[in-house]
Amino acid sequence: MGRRKSGREISGVIVLDKPLELTSNAALQQVRRFFDARKGGHTGALDPLATGVLPLCFGEATKLSHFALEADKTYVVTAKLGQRTSTSDAEGEVVEERPINFTEQQLTAAIAQFTGAQEQSPSMFSALKHEGRPLYYYARQGIDVPRKSRVITIHKISLIELSGDLLTLEVTCSKGTYIRTLVDDMGQYLGCGAHVQALRRTWIEGVEGTMVTPEELAARAAQCDPGSGDFAALDALLLPCDTVIQQIPEVFIEPNDGPRFTAGNPAQAVNATAQPEDVILRVKTADQHELLGLGFWRDNKIMPKRVLSIAKI
DSSP: OOOOOOSBOOOEEEEEEEOTTOOHHHHHHHHHHHHTBSSEEESSOOOTTEEEEEEEEEGGGGGGTHHHHTSOEEEEEEEEETEEETTSBTTSOEEEEOOOOOOHHHHHHHHHHTSEEEEEOOOTTSOOEETTEEHHHHHTTTOOOOOOOEEEEEEEEEEEEEETTEEEEEEEEOTTOOHHHHHHHHHHHHTSOEEEEEEEEEEETTOOSOOBOHHHHHHHHTTOBGGGTBOHHHHTTOBOGGGGGTTSOEEEEOGGGHHHHHTTOOBOBSSOOOOOTTOOEEEEETTTOOEEEEEEEETTEEEEEEEOOGGGO
16 A cells, blocks of 8 residues: 655646756655645656746646646747757767858748647657656667657747847747757758757647746745645645636536535536537536536536546635
């Protein structure tokens, strides 16, 4: 029998502004300690080099976190032109240098070339797993492993600035897109090479709420008294569990049907239009708008797909 985890059974979301040079897991564990939370997870790793939106889910919210993994995302990336590196970012060794002599028209053509659906091979320095270990584990030992290309979609690339050897772009893309690979590929297309110098995630589809920094959380934690169980200053920052799935439409059910729904039974919708069965819905009570879980329409009823434990929300 496994040892029971310690900590508080809290549920909710913190939208963290992840700082530079901190892994996503280290950021999660730091925030988890602040809250003394029993259960927590993030919704998709950012590289230590990257900053920005990192939703952290606690308690019942972890049941919803994979929807953020599947969502589209937007990044602002600054690429250093004229150099390729071993890791396709600023942390690697320069392996090739070439002059920068592309034209404005060629840059426009490159943006068009890399917009849309395409195959992309993940970087050896990604967190993608191979035989149970992330690819970067092998890369740091100089071991190259086979990687399957995947189909990704770059929805939009916008030019923000081109200044000297620095190119700043805003990229909106599908899940599974590696920005460092995109930058390396674009650098090859432009004939000069490039690598990521700075990367910031600015948007995740369906994630809403004000970002907070580790420093802001630390200041709130200093106002708490864990010994007496007083976490009020921190708990005031917790966002609702469905903060990470705002793209999923809501449906409301009769309040008396709440316990039936969370017990795995169908419920009666209130003033709602029937939807196809493949449409996932956020199911809430009609009186208090309390999130009960996810469901779908069938036989004019709302069927449970994933339910939350109301007592833990």
